[in-house]
Amino acid sequence: MQSFISAKNLSKSYGDTLALDDVSFQVYPNEIVGFIGPDGSGKSTLFQILTTLLIPDSGSATIAGFDTGRDFPKIRSSIGYMPGRFSLYPDLSVEENLRFFANIFGSSIEENYEMIKGVYTLLAPFAKRKAGALSGGMKQKLALCCALIHKPLVLFLDEPTTGVDAVSRTEFWDNLVQIRDGGIPIVVSTPYMDEATRCDRVAMIYGGKIMQMDTPEYIIANYQGSLLAIRTQERYLAKQLLSQIKGIDSVFTFGDAIHISLPERTEPIIDEIDAVLQRELSSTYSITEILPNFEDCFLQFMRQKSHE
Amino acid sequence: MNDAIISANKLTRIFGNFTAVDGISFEVYKGEVFGFLGANGAGKTTAMRILCGLLSPSSGSASVCGYDVYRQSEQIKMNIGYMSQRFSLFDDLSVWDNISFYAGIYQMTSAQIKQAGTKILHELELDTYKRRLVGSLPLGWKQKLAFAIAIIHRPQLVFLDEPTGGVDPITRRAFWDMIYQAAAEGITVFVTTHYLDEAEYCDRISIMVKGKIGALGTPKELKAAYHTDSIYNVILSLARGDES
Numbered sequence: 001m002q003s004f005i006s007a008k009n010l011s012k013s014y015g016d017t018l019a020l021d022d023v024s025f026q027v028y029p030n031e032i033v034g035f036i037g038p039d040g041s042g043k044s045t046l047f048q049i050l051t052t053l054l055i056p057d058s059g060s061a062t063i064a065g066f067d068t069g070r071d072f073p074k075i076r077s078s079i080g081y082m083p084g085r086f087s088l089y090p091d092l093s094v095e096e097n098l099r100f101f102a103n104i105f106g107s108s109i110e111e112n113y114e115m116i117k118g119v120y121t122l123l124a125p126f127a128k129r130k131a132g133a134l135s136g137g138m139k140q141k142l143a144l145c146c147a148l149i150h151k152p153l154v155l156f157l158d159e160p161t162t163g164v165d166a167v168s169r170t171e172f173w174d175n176l177v178q179i180r181d182g183g184i185p186i187v188v189s190t191p192y193m194d195e196a197t198r199c200d201r202v203a204m205i206y207g208g209k210i211m212q213m214d215t216p217e218y219i220i221a222n223y224q225g226s227l228l229a230i231r232t233q234e235r236y237l238a239k240q241l242l243s244q245i246k247g248i249d250s251v252f253t254f255g256d257a258i259h260i261s262l263p264e265r266t267e268p269i270i271d272e273i274d275a276v277l278q279r280e281l282s283s284t285y286s287i288t289e290i291l292p293n294f295e296d297c298f299l300q301f302m303r304q305k306s307h308e
Numbered sequence: 309m310n311d312a313i314i315s316a317n318k319l320t321r322i323f324g325n326f327t328a329v330d331g332i333s334f335e336v337y338k339g340e341v342f343g344f345l346g347a348n349g350a351g352k353t354t355a356m357r358i359l360c361g362l363l364s365p366s367s368g369s370a371s372v373c374g375y376d377v378y379r380q381s382e383q384i385k386m387n388i389g390y391m392s393q394r395f396s397l398f399d400d401l402s403v404w405d406n407i408s409f410y411a412g413i414y415q416m417t418s419a420q421i422k423q424a425g426t427k428i429l430h431e432l433e434l435d436t437y438k439r440r441l442v443g444s445l446p447l448g449w450k451q452k453l454a455f456a457i458a459i460i461h462r463p464q465l466v467f468l469d470e471p472t473g474g475v476d477p478i479t480r481r482a483f484w485d486m487i488y489q490a491a492a493e494g495i496t497v498f499v500t501t502h503y504l505d506e507a508e509y510c511d512r513i514s515i516m517v518k519g520k521i522g523a524l525g526t527p528k529e530l531k532a533a534y535h536t537d538s539i540y541n542v543i544l545s546l547a548r549g550d551e552s
Contacts, residue, residue, distance in 0.1 A: 038476030039447040135349025162474055163393070165347040165502050166540055167547050191474045192503075206476075236488060253481055255505035255539075256527065299477055 004029045004154065004185050005050065009059035012045050019045040020056070021208035027154075027187055032180050034199035035189040036298065042208040043189040044084055047158040050187065051081045064153055077105065080152035080184075082143045084159045090132025094123055094142055097131050098149055105150030115182075116145040119175050137168030144175065148184075155179065157188040161195065173198045193295035202294075204301055211301045216294055223292040224300065225249060226265035229257040230277070232285035241276050245269075252299060259296060265289065311338045313465050313496045314359060318368035321354050328354040330519030331368060338464075341487060341497045343507050345539075346516030347547065352500055353469070355516070359498075360467055361385045373464050386414065389458035389466035389495075393473040396454035399443030403434055406442055407457055414461035428456040448479030455486055459495055466490065468499040472506065484509050507539045515546055522546040 005027035012020040020042045027033045035043050048054035050061055052072035061068045066075050088097045095109075098116075102108050113120075119141050126134060131142060140160055147155060157176075161169045173195065180186055180200075188199070196202045196216045203213040212219060232238050239258055242251045247269050249261040262269060270287070277285050292300075314336035321329040329351045336342045346352045357363040359372050361381030370377045373387040397406045407425040416424065429435045432452055442450060451471060459466050468487070472480045484506065491497055499510065507513050507527060514524040523530055523546060527539060534542045 038479070039474040041476075135347075137348040159474070163348075163470065163502065165350075165543075166504055167347060167544055169502075191476075193477060252477075253484070253505075253509065255508040295477055302476070302478055 001028050003027060005061070005063050005187065007046075007050070007059070007061040010046070010049060010056045010061060011058045012049065012054065012056050018208050020049070022059070023208075023210055024059075025203060025210060025213055027185055029185050030180060030183065031200040032176060032186045032188060032198070034196055034202040035187070035205050036191075036193060036196050036202050036294075037189075037205035038191050041205045043205055044158055045208075046205075047081075047083075047156055047187075047189060051079060051156055052076055078153045080147035080150070080155045082147045082155070082157045082160055084162070084189075086139055086143065088131045088139070088143055088146060091130060093128050093130055094134070095127045097142060098145055101146040102149040107150045109149065112149055112151050115148045115151055118178050119145055119148075122171075137164050137172070140164055140168070140172060141175075144172070148179065152184065155184055155186045155188075157186065159189050159191065161190060161192060169195070193293075193298055196294040204298055206302060206305060211305060219297050220292055220294060223297055225261055225263045227290050227292050227296060228260045228262065228265075228270070228273070229254070229288050229290045230260065230273075230285060231257050231288075232277070232281055233283050234281050234285075238277060238281060238285065241280050242273065245272060245276060248273075250299065250303060252296075254295070259290075261296070261300065312336065313338045314342075314370070314372050314498070316355075316359070316368070316370040319355070319358065319365050319370050320367045321351075321358060321363065322366045327519050329358070329365070332516075332519075332521050333368075334514055334521055334524055336465075336496060336498060338496055339491060339494060340511040341491050341499065341509065343510030343513035344498060344500045344516070345507055345513055345543070346522075347543075350516040351519040352516050356467060356469060356498075356500070359384075360388060360390055387464055389461070389463040390469075391454050391458040391466070391471055392469040393451075393471060397442045397450060397457070400441060402439050402441055403429070403445075403453065404438045406453070407460065410457045411460050416461060424460050428453070428460065432456060448475050448482075451475055451479070451483060452486060455483065455490075459490055463495065465496040465498065468497065470500055470502065472501060472503060480506075504539045504543070513539075515543060517546050522549075 003026035008024050010020055010023045023046060037043055049056050049068060052068050052075050055069060063075050068075060098109055123138060123141055126138060161172055176186055199216060201214060202216050204211040230238060235258060239251055239253060242260060249263055252259050274287060312335040317333050318331045319329055320331050332355065344352055358365050358377055359370060361377060361384035364378060372384045375383040407428060408421050411421040411424060429438055455471060472483050487497055512526050515522045530542050531537060534545050536542060
């Protein structure tokens with residue numbers, strides 16, 4: 001399949017800081033590609049280069065065949081971009097913001113209403129409210145509408161769900177899936193590991209580099225080693241005890257459990273874990289073998305990278 | 309053990325014809341890690357601003373660290389620590405200047421500032437970064453520094469407003485180790501988060517829904533009450549119940 005976005009060897013430094021380090025990838029039509037990584041990993045720099053707002057130090061990128069350097073006016077008029085920080089006009093109403101963004105792209109709300117219908121239905125009751133007075137989740141929905149109203153060929157969403165509550169995030173992703181199914185590829189970044197599984201492919205980005213890029217299913221299936229979950233009321237004591245056992249790769253808290261990563265599942269190590277917990281904890285506990293989630297995979301990649 | 313450090317009774321705040329906080333009553337006990345959850349726009353920030361002494365309630369009452377939110381807001385401010393995700397440190401000041409600025413606000417003496425500041429630099433392994441501008445530090449370091457500064461005056465209670473937003477998964481866990489350490493030293497922690505795994509790290513959580521407290525209890529109690537194994541499902545049930 002012909003790629004829709006192609007990035008080759010992109011690098012960008014700010015002074016001594018290498019923000020983006022030789023990044024190459026492709027995005028195909030009809031897919032949601034997620035760039036997952038913490039703040040400062042290079043996500044926003046990458047988005048600014050792809051949206052022609054920043055020129056890379058080296059490397060190149062094309063969108064729909066247009067070069068981000070030479071053909072920037074063509075790219076700007078045909079993409080939808082939602083920057084990381086809320087960038088609508090707080091003193092304009094919901095409807096006025098939308099009309100403004102439609103007009104600067106030479107379009108109108110009426111012409112492309114079908115594009116935003118799914119999301120806008122939720123916003124319509126607040127049409128007259130000033131954008132600055134909306135809640136976080138509603139602001140994000142409005143920003144998405146504003147990025148969509150000119151019927152772009154592709155959507156770039158830079159951390160659209162940061163600071164958004166869990167239920168609103170789920171709704172927001174339901175919207176993204178609908179938009180993709182309507183034929184618009186989406187490039188999205190997020191610091192939330194749980195959103196990875198909503199993407200068709202994800203790139204794990206850290207320290208300006210893509211550590212791995214694949215389907216979330218593949219990344220999870222290729223977790224190295226085996227994973228145990230320990231549940232106990234004495235979580236912090238258990239965590240300290242487990243950190244001292246040799247032969248364990250890592251010990252991390254995960255909600256109501258502790259996840260232990262083992263190079264491989266062997267009876268002696270599990271017996272030892274059981275013996276230590278049996279001896280030191282005063283309450284009941286459980287040990288279960290579990291499948292990793294995306295955050296487990298990301299933690300493993302970060303660990304491997306820091307050992308390099 | 310059940311000494312209340314925060315005690316709110318029918319606390320209400322109205323903006324124009326919008327009731328942001330609608331008669332909430334709850335207590336936070338000394339020494340606990342209390343998670344304050346809820347959807348965007350549910351009223352968390354307004355409630356938190358009242359409890360920090362930054363906003364007067366429209367009706368109802370509340371006391372924080374034994375002080376009344378109507379009449380003693382200045383005393384409240386001196387006895388609490390506060391840290392937010394959006395604004396907590398000055399990017400254009402050095403690490404040390406940020407430390408001494410905040411410590412100065414809390415009227416610590418030069419000797420106290422020197423001692424407490426040196427301890428922070430040492431614990432966070434920032435000794436060689438003392439003169440660095442805070443703006444040049446990675447976000448994870450900034451957040452840890454901001455937290456250390458928020459409790460430099462050893463307050464009885466600290467408010468953390470989405471302290472781990474956008475932070476990488478390893479630093480997020482390191483941050484929670486700091487929270488536990490503070491709690492072990494006797495500081496009560498009041499924290500908001502949108503990471504639901506972090507809700508599980510709290511002793512008790514409350515979930516705000518449209519200005520009211522929809523549920524309150526230990527994570528285990530709430531999951532049992534809503535017959536589910538995840539806090540997400542508890543929140544979803546509350547949100548749905550609200551719509552129907």
